[in-house]
Amino acid sequence: xxxxxxxxxxxxxxxxxxxxxxxxxxxxxxxxxxxxxxxxxxxxxxxxxxxxxxxxxxxxxxxxxxxxxxxxxxxxxxxxxxxxxxxxxxxxxxxxxxxxxxxxxxxxxxxxxxxxxxxxxx
Numbered sequence: 119x120x121x122x123x124x125x126x127x128x129x130x131x132x133x134x135x136x137x138x139x140x141x142x143x144x145x146x147x148x149x150x151x152x153x154x155x156x157x158x159x160x161x162x163x164x165x166x167x168x169x170x171x172x173x174x175x176x177x178x179x180x181x182x183x184x185x186x187x188x189x190x191x192x193x194x195x196x197x198x199x200x201x202x203x204x205x206x207x208x209x210x211x212x213x214x215x216x217x218x219x220x221x222x223x224x225x226x227x228x229x230x231x232x233x234x235x236x237x238x239x240x
Contacts, residue, residue: 119233123205124229135191135197139187139188139190142191149187173222175219177222181225
């Protein structure tokens with residue numbers, strides 16, 4: 119599912135934001151050298167094993183870390199808004215009620231969410 123939170127133009131383009139992050143965020147360098155390849159390997163395995171719990175967890179953690187890089191950038195970049203944050207909270211409440219990762223969110227450089235789930239849940 120794609121949840122369109124806003125169709126307004128962003129304050130900072132993805133290209134400009136990434137360049138600013140490259141120049142100012144220490145977390146981006148750590149992410150590139152220590153995190154990305156490991157997560158790619160884990161998420162590929164989860165996908166091939168049809169392990170949605172692991173797939174969803176990694177997807178959400180990676181989205182969260184991307185936005186942490188945005189916050190670590192100077193000056194910080196705020197792509198998500200209050201509605202985006204509410205979606206994150208709702209997905210975690212839903213997963214808690216359902217007893218596992220049954221839905222997962224990801225956000226790119228903007229406030230709109232992509233929600234993954236399984237046929238069983240949808």
